Amino acid sequence: MNKEKIINFKGYVDLHFHLDGSLDIATVRELMKLNNIKDDLSDEEIRKKTKVGKDCKDLNEYLSKFDFPISLLQTKSAISYAFYAVKERLMREGLIYAEIRFSPAFFTSGGLTQEEVIASAIEGACRSKFNAKLILCLMRNQNLETNMETVLLAKKYIGDTIVSLDLAGAEGLFPTKDFRSLFIKAKELDIPFTIHAGEADGASSVKAALDFGAKRIGHGVNSFKDKDIIDYVINNNITYEVCPTSNLNTRVINSVLDYPLRDLLNKNILVTINTDNTSVSNTSIQNEFILINDSFDLKESEFKTLLKNSINSAFLPRTDKDALLKELDLKFKEINI
Ligand SMILES: [Zn+2]
Incomplete structure (x- = not known):
């Protein structure tokens, strides 16, 4: 597919996007101000604190880049501002829809309750008109009680x-199978969920996530060649949230060509392309599509399918998805595809 069309396209969707891994430099500076932190850092110094280098070893090192942004997100005003600023930026970058995820428990070190964090996030998100929804992350390194509180707040x-x-x-340190009780509760409360799996751990992690009832799998890479899982994914309309640059950073793949992308698309699997963390991985959704196109020479029909997959996989009612599909069609027309 012609690269210019990918660059000019203004209808992107990002379903796998972590707030704390996606703060740009201007937002970090504003958050430092809100936290009364003297801002004497150069852009390069901020980048060093929020972005992995080429020598990133694995997911554990990757996750260490969240420490500084999380330290800035411990007050109501900072949380509210961050959600507002991120949504405004996504709109400027040519997205039509995004799902922004975060862990309320990670923003409680300054004394806020998880409920106050969620209320501040909603308040900030609602100040921007950009069409985005929020996903609450349970965290593998949090205790059961904290995570269960997040589940109950999700219901509320x-x-x-x-x-x-x-x-x-950290999937490699805290296996998916250990979180069963949380997802039994989520199912009982009728809360849909996605689970990061098959990224730092193997296909068994994806199998556990699917057994719990996950509708979407974050990454899932290590299950792409598992016939039983692929059969299940096809028969149950499961979505894969693929995040190419992030997978290169954490060495889940050596090359984007390691994905059996065309094979998955030919099987009509709901593959989607996402950023994971625009600051930690130094990327954008447009950049992820350029990367995929450079490797696979996407057909225009495949580009369209990937984006339609994202909308069809969104945690939205059917009527909202249909409205977005219409908007997407207009955006395709703008670049003559
Ligand atoms: Zn992620």
């Missing part, structure tokens, strides 16, 4: 802004 707040749960964090 699910609606116009909060739409689902996720499980994130």
